[in-house]
Amino acid sequence: MTMLLDVTDLRKTFPARTGLFGNVIDRVHAVDGISFSIAEGRTLGLVGESGCGKSTVGRAILRLIEPSSGAIRFQGNDITKLPPAELRALRRRMQIVFQDPYSSLNPRKRAGDIVAEPLMVHGIAKAAERREIVAALFAKVGLQPRQMGLFPHQFSGGQRQRISIARALSLGPRFIVADEPVSALDVSVQAQVINLLMDLQAQEGLSYLFISHNLAVVEHVSHDVAVMYLGRIVEHTDKASIFARPLHPYTQALMAAVPVPDPSIRRDKKHVMGDVPSPINRPPGCHFHPRCPLAQPRCRTEEPVLREVQPGHRVACHLV
Amino acid sequence: MAPVLEVSGLTTVFHTRGGIVRAVQDVSFSVEAGETLAIVGESGCGKTMTALSLMRLIPSPPGQITAGMVKVAGTDLLALDEASMRRMRGSQIAMIFQEPMTALNPLLTVGRQIAEMVSLHENVSRRAANARAVEMLHHVRIPAPERRAREYPHQMSGGMRQRAMIAMALACKPKVLIADEPTTALDVTIQAQVLDLIGDLRKELGTAVVLITHDLGVVAETADRMIVMYAGRKVEEGRTKDLFADPCHPYLQGLLASVPRFGGGEGERLREIPGIVPPLNDLPKGCAFAPRCQSAIGRCRDEVPPLEPKRPGHAAACWVT
Numbered sequence: 001m002t003m004l005l006d007v008t009d010l011r012k013t014f015p016a017r018t019g020l021f022g023n024v025i026d027r028v029h030a031v032d033g034i035s036f037s038i039a040e041g042r043t044l045g046l047v048g049e050s051g052c053g054k055s056t057v058g059r060a061i062l063r064l065i066e067p068s069s070g071a072i073r074f075q076g077n078d079i080t081k082l083p084p085a086e087l088r089a090l091r092r093r094m095q096i097v098f099q100d101p102y103s104s105l106n107p108r109k110r111a112g113d114i115v116a117e118p119l120m121v122h123g124i125a126k127a128a129e130r131r132e133i134v135a136a137l138f139a140k141v142g143l144q145p146r147q148m149g150l151f152p153h154q155f156s157g158g159q160r161q162r163i164s165i166a167r168a169l170s171l172g173p174r175f176i177v178a179d180e181p182v183s184a185l186d187v188s189v190q191a192q193v194i195n196l197l198m199d200l201q202a203q204e205g206l207s208y209l210f211i212s213h214n215l216a217v218v219e220h221v222s223h224d225v226a227v228m229y230l231g232r233i234v235e236h237t238d239k240a241s242i243f244a245r246p247l248h249p250y251t252q253a254l255m256a257a258v259p260v261p262d263p264s265i266r267r268d269k270k271h272v273m274g275d276v277p278s279p280i281n282r283p284p285g286c287h288f289h290p291r292c293p294l295a296q297p298r299c300r301t302e303e304p305v306l307r308e309v310q311p312g313h314r315v316a317c318h319l320v
Numbered sequence: 321m322a323p324v325l326e327v328s329g330l331t332t333v334f335h336t337r338g339g340i341v342r343a344v345q346d347v348s349f350s351v352e353a354g355e356t357l358a359i360v361g362e363s364g365c366g367k368t369m370t371a372l373s374l375m376r377l378i379p380s381p382p383g384q385i386t387a388g389m390v391k392v393a394g395t396d397l398l399a400l401d402e403a404s405m406r407r408m409r410g411s412q413i414a415m416i417f418q419e420p421m422t423a424l425n426p427l428l429t430v431g432r433q434i435a436e437m438v439s440l441h442e443n444v445s446r447r448a449a450n451a452r453a454v455e456m457l458h459h460v461r462i463p464a465p466e467r468r469a470r471e472y473p474h475q476m477s478g479g480m481r482q483r484a485m486i487a488m489a490l491a492c493k494p495k496v497l498i499a500d501e502p503t504t505a506l507d508v509t510i511q512a513q514v515l516d517l518i519g520d521l522r523k524e525l526g527t528a529v530v531l532i533t534h535d536l537g538v539v540a541e542t543a544d545r546m547i548v549m550y551a552g553r554k555v556e557e558g559r560t561k562d563l564f565a566d567p568c569h570p571y572l573q574g575l576l577a578s579v580p581r582f583g584g585g586e587g588e589r590l591r592e593i594p595g596i597v598p599p600l601n602d603l604p605k606g607c608a609f610a611p612r613c614q615s616a617i618g619r620c621r622d623e624v625p626p627l628e629p630k631r632p633g634h635a636a637a638c639w640v641t
Contacts, residue, residue, distance in 0.1 A: 049507035049508065049509065049510075050507055156596045158596065159596075186362035186363055186534065186597075187362065187534065187536070187575055187578050187579055188362060188574060188575060188578050188592065188593035189362075189593075189596065190578070191578035191579075191580075191590035191591060191592045191593070192592045192594075194580065194590055195589050195590055195592060198589070213507065213508065214580075215508070215582070216537075216579070216580040216581055216582055217580050219580065219582060220580035220590070243582065253509060254508060254509060255582075256512075257508045257509045257511065257512035258508055258537065258582065259511075259512075259515070259535065259537030259538045259540065259541045259542075260537055260540060260541065260581075260582060261536040261537045261539075261540045261564070261576070261579050261581065262540055262564060262581075263540040263541070263560045263561045263564050264561065264564070264565070271509065271512040271513055271516060272509050272512075273513070275477045275479055275480065275510065276477075276507065276509075276510075
């Protein structure tokens with residue numbers, strides 16, 4: 001299988017500032033050395049709770065924020081080293097869809113112009129031709145081409161997310177980062193957008209990095225799944241294995257916590273205690289040890305490395 | 321057992337420039353002590369407006385409760401003057417909100433806010449009120465409650481703030497707790513903890529809980545009974561088990577089919593409900609769901625279907641099923 005995207009030891013730290021003068025007191029390790037790859041036409045689901053760094057990964061891959069270190073190879077080129085002009089050309093191949101279809105669309109622009117903007121920025125096609133391209137994109141994402149003249153507020157949440165998807169598709173990308181694309185939508189509409197993303201993948205062979213906190217949605221759309229906790233991947237394998245037999249105690253806790261929409265299997269579950277620690281002040285050793293029911297003395301001092309415990313199944317835990 | 325909360329014919333409208341918005345139309349239900357009733361629906365279905373109407377927190381104008389009765393332990397809240405209503409809030413009926421950061425006062429310590437609530441309703445000394453605050457924080461499983469009582473909301477995590485808000489809501493042991501999307505802003509591991517907590521406290525204190533949520537998973541795990549709302553009306557009601565096993569209304573059928581599930585089919589298409597919820601100031605003439613409904617017949621477009629029993633203890637408002 002050819003890898004479309006290959007991320008190696010990606011890191012991103014932010015300065016933690018305090019006080020009136022914004023003195024840097026520490027560094028936040030938002031993404032702390034993660035590696036993964038995504039093949040053509042495949043979806044990697046990136047799961048984790050708030051503050052685990054999953055959105056930072058998505059943005060760093062597109063260099064919307066500059067990674068601190070690490071390599072990001074897209075179709076073989078390391079994009080962390082590309083000069084701006086070449087990076088811009090490559091951006092045509094990699095796009096992003098954001099969570100909030102309310103704040104990610106300019107309210108003063110017409111929907112058609114929003115979708116046409118990437119074409120204009122990249123100098124593709126003349127005005128008349130552009131209109132045709134945009135009309136085709138509208139039809140492709142399930143909007144009416146006659147809605148091109150409307151403003152974002154005249155659309156519902158699900159329709160706005162369709163506009164975002166049309167915009168992301170306008171340059172013919174191979175890879176899309178979908179950052180919580182359905183989290184702001186109602187369930188009935190969520191299903192529409194998930195189906196659209198999956199149809200587009202089937203038609204165009206797109207690859208997705210699908211970032212979400214919703215495990216059921218991730219299970220539905222992904223081929224592979226990586227679970228993040230405080231800046232690191234703690235488990236990474238194919239979808240069937242991770243949902244059938246999660247190995248990391250955090251993955252297990254996450255799955256046990258998801259409410260199941262079936263009252264006949266209401267279980268008496270033991271839920272993981274405590275809060276997610278702050279990424280500024282991460283516990284030493286395994287970051288999960290203060291909440292882990294199985295923690296041993298070793299977990300408090302020694303960092304577990306992500307290693308392959310079964311073919312294609314990577315886990316970062318001393319006990320697996 | 322007599323229900324502690326009885327709502328009948330509740331109707332709330334908003335007078336806006338775009339016309340009259342019918343947020344809640346003729347909604348009735350009752351909840352017994354120690355029972356959890358879930359109100360389920362998508363955004364704009366009127367579930368939060370129902371909750372705010374029960375608390376009489378509808379901003380007026382433009383909002384107005386035009387009909388109905390809300391009885392808590394026999395007292396009709398809608399008939400009370402504002403001063404009497406204020407005495408009911410907190411002591412008889414309390415509410416927790418989705419985002420505790422906006423519901424708590426950022427300038428007061430958490431302990432002070434809980435104590436204030438206690439001294440408002442009970443004739444106790446300041447010291448006793450403070451002691452009750454610490455006791456309540458302990459009760460909602462906050463570690464080191466003496467220290468946490470002296471903290472401000474911003475010093476707490478989201479899950480901890482939600483616990484603090486529950487502590488405040490339950491400080492005067494109200495008979496009814498209304499929880500409006502109490503875990504929607506929380507991470508899934510924290511959500512599980514908070515839902516467990518609400519369940520435990522309900523058993524310990526015998527509080528009747530009205531849980532408002534869009535998450536069918538949360539409903540399945542916590543509610544004894546549920547009502548489904550669509551476009552301001554109750555469209556289905558019954559025991560949670562029965563509604564999940566055998567949904568009658570096409571809307572609930574569609575909702576249940578559109579949720580991705582654990583261990584669901586391999587890359588199968590999810591069932592969609594086409595279209596969107598109609599605007600509440602421009603509702604269709606008949607059943608509000610008819611334009612999105614695949615089973616709709618002529619009658620559905622002309623007449624609003626009444627809620628009628630379809631199975632024992634299970635009612636739905638649909639002409640077809």
